[in-house]
Amino acid sequence: MSAKTLYDKLWDSHLVQQRDDGSALIYIDLQLLHEVTSPQAFEGLRMAGRKPWRISSSLATPDHNVPTTKKERISGVEGIEDPVSKIQVTTLDDNCNEFGITEFNMKDIRQGIVHVVGPEQGATLPGMTVVCGDSHTSTHGAFGALAHGIGTSEVEHVLATQCLVQKKSRNMLVRVDGELSPWVSAKDVVLAIIGAIGTAGGTGYAIEFGGTGIQSLSMEGRMTVCNMAIEAGARVGLIAVDDTTIEYVKGRPYAPKGEHWDMAVEAWKDLVSDKDAQFDEVVVIKAEDIKPQVTWGTSPEMVIAIDEAIPRAEDQTDPVKKEGYARAWKYMGLEGKTTLADVTLDRVFIGSCTNSRIEDLRIAADVVKGRKVASSLKQAIVVPGSGLVKAQAEKEGLHHIFEEAGLEWREPGCSMCLAMNADKLGAGEHCASTSNRNFEGRQGFGGRTHLVSPAMAAAAAIAGHFIDVNELVKH
Amino acid sequence: MRPFTKHTGLAAPLDLANVDTDMIIPKQFLKSIKRTGFGKNLFDELRYQDEGQPDQPCEGRPLREEFVLNQPRYAGSSVLLARQNFGCGSSREHAPWALDDYGFRSVIAPSFADIFYNNCFKNGLLPIVLESEEVDQLFAEVSAKKGAQIVIDLEAQTVTSPSGTEFSFLVDNFRKHCLLNGLDDIGLTLQQEDSIRRYEEKRMNEAPWLFLSREH
Numbered sequence A: 001m002s003a004k005t006l007y008d009k010l011w012d013s014h015l016v017q018q019r020d021d022g023s024a025l026i027y028i029d030l031q032l033l034h035e036v037t038s039p040q041a042f043e044g045l046r047m048a049g050r051k052p053w054r055i056s057s058s059l060a061t062p063d064h065n066v067p068t069t070k071k072e073r074i075s076g077v078e079g080i081e082d083p084v085s086k087i088q089v090t091t092l093d094d095n096c097n098e099f100g101i102t103e104f105n106m107k108d109i110r111q112g113i114v115h116v117v118g119p120e121q122g123a124t125l126p127g128m129t130v131v132c133g134d135s136h137t138s139t140h141g142a143f144g145a146l147a148h149g150i151g152t153s154e155v156e157h158v159l160a161t162q163c164l165v166q167k168k169s170r171n172m173l174v175r176v177d178g179e180l181s182p183w184v185s186a187k188d189v190v191l192a193i194i195g196a197i198g199t200a201g202g203t204g205y206a207i208e209f210g211g212t213g214i215q216s217l218s219m220e221g222r223m224t225v226c227n228m229a230i231e232a233g234a235r236v237g238l239i240a241v242d243d244t245t246i247e248y249v250k251g252r253p254y255a256p257k258g259e260h261w262d263m264a265v266e267a268w269k270d271l272v273s274d275k276d277a278q279f280d281e282v283v284v285i286k287a288e289d290i291k292p293q294v295t296w297g298t299s300p301e302m303v304i305a306i307d308e309a310i311p312r313a314e315d316q317t318d319p320v321k322k323e324g325y326a327r328a329w330k331y332m333g334l335e336g337k338t339t340l341a342d343v344t345l346d347r348v349f350i351g352s353c354t355n356s357r358i359e360d361l362r363i364a365a366d367v368v369k370g371r372k373v374a375s376s377l378k379q380a381i382v383v384p385g386s387g388l389v390k391a392q393a394e395k396e397g398l399h400h401i402f403e404e405a406g407l408e409w410r411e412p413g414c415s416m417c418l419a420m421n422a423d424k425l426g427a428g429e430h431c432a433s434t435s436n437r438n439f440e441g442r443q444g445f446g447g448r449t450h451l452v453s454p455a456m457a458a459a460a461a462i463a464g465h466f467i468d469v470n471e472l473v474k475h
Numbered sequence B: 001m002r003p004f005t006k007h008t009g010l011a012a013p014l015d016l017a018n019v020d021t022d023m024i025i026p027k028q029f030l031k032s033i034k035r036t037g038f039g040k041n042l043f044d045e046l047r048y049q050d051e052g053q054p055d056q057p058c059e060g061r062p063l064r065e066e067f068v069l070n071q072p073r074y075a076g077s078s079v080l081l082a083r084q085n086f087g088c089g090s091s092r093e094h095a096p097w098a099l100d101d102y103g104f105r106s107v108i109a110p111s112f113a114d115i116f117y118n119n120c121f122k123n124g125l126l127p128i129v130l131e132s133e134e135v136d137q138l139f140a141e142v143s144a145k146k147g148a149q150i151v152i153d154l155e156a157q158t159v160t161s162p163s164g165t166e167f168s169f170l171v172d173n174f175r176k177h178c179l180l181n182g183l184d185d186i187g188l189t190l191q192q193e194d195s196i197r198r199y200e201e202k203r204m205n206e207a208p209w210l211f212l213s214r215e216h
């Protein structure tokens, strides 16, 4: 038998049918559903008189536009002030009821961002295929699962047939060798990778992240890395299964138990790339070279280390890049600035499926503890990824630390990551954000997003501008 | 699904690389629970000076005159010429819905983002990848002459420029077959019901924990 990559193994074990033209039918083990990309899929099922193939494979929760203030949340769906958001959330509740799909609704403590909830419940398991109508589904690849973001038609297709039509991607290995420096986190690692290979660098590939710099990460950190595989152009990000993975999954509500658990663990041990497996592309990055990262522009690849000068359009030779840089400079209002420390911040957002897990919140709390948010900031918010993350953080007293420092403590949801609810940036405002996208208008019309790690966002909240968190904690 | 066979139409040149799905249809419009009606907000931020809201009529909103779709000569265009990495960003299928609802039948670019490319086929919209130089030539020809039309023949896999130059493009056979016949993916897959059941049986033996029903 020839050596296989992890991706090859996952692909082969889910192959239902190979077609002549290179496309294939792939069996899907878990579909996560949320309110934005599912209504049209359910509408399609109903219109065609179809039923879901296997309802136990689906798990739903509203996240994208649930409000995150206590005031609005206290009365559940009824409390949503925006009528359109309310319709979407209500529609998800109705559809799940009608089709018999398990849903953690707004009043359920297990509600949260799908990509936080799936792993937290043990619904996401190693060796699975996972899909969701959201491009950050790559997050689940952290468990050695084959996870794809899909469109609404595909959501409907998976509901109706339990399969997805896919073409196999090519294999890429991104290896991070060595040991990460203090305060350098998974977010900095993945931003540095995107900076190195570009937002189209992974197009057509499934990226496996490996090397000691990745293996040393917790599951939370691994999820952060895989989450942003899509920002590197790859639909799939993967990390091999090891003891860290198995420890994390053990005992979760939906994880296998007893005899099934032993069987599963045995099978999961094989979820690594074979030693002599061939990758179509290998990228190696030295962990020691990675410093805290901040994006300066309107694409995740427009990223620099905190101590670097903002790159200028006139220094670019590639005409497309030159134009893109010029546009980004203008949009981001960088004229007259040399480094990102010169940017005065208006808001800080700690949250999103990239960085809203308990570990992220602990790190941020560590940085702000005993300090005060800069008075020049209009707002700094912390939005936990799920009701359970929130409860855990409160048990540890993190909410008090945040509130004492002057950050708002919110209810779980996507929130300012995409500004579909009331949390958004005003035109021209700069935001240090732990989310994953800095496109024009992503966090609000005319808003200027800078992507950073939780530690860097927390440090920025205290300083009122970007600062190396290492500098801040020295004082 | 509406079949796509041969199409002749006016082409609009959108000279911007890395157009992401947020630009194609900004997120405030994603709250709809329907599949139609997104056309009037296609490229909303590039097209209008103000910030658009769902359910707001677009007649009378201040236009960005310079934007290609606002130029009278491109009114009624059905082919979009675009630059590299078109459709990057979020997986929202509202992007092809919006392009389709506006009246576009095809987008031609040197490269597309994967998910967007896939989503187009599922919605009767044909994404065509041509060489950079070929796309350059189409941009030049379309901009040079008012009312310039492009001919797309899916069967023959060709694009014919206004001056008559023919370019061929690649398309996956299966997708081509579905698009030509307007076949819906789900119906096609359900023809394989037996294979799916067989797979499930085999898998249930190997990995029974994947098939447990969920306790609420």
Ligand code: SF4
Pocket: A063, A064, A113, A114, A115, A134, A136, A352, A353, A354, A413, A414, A417, A418, A435, A436
């Ligand atoms: S947090 Fe942001 S990126 Fe993640 S699922 Fe929500 S909207 Fe998408």
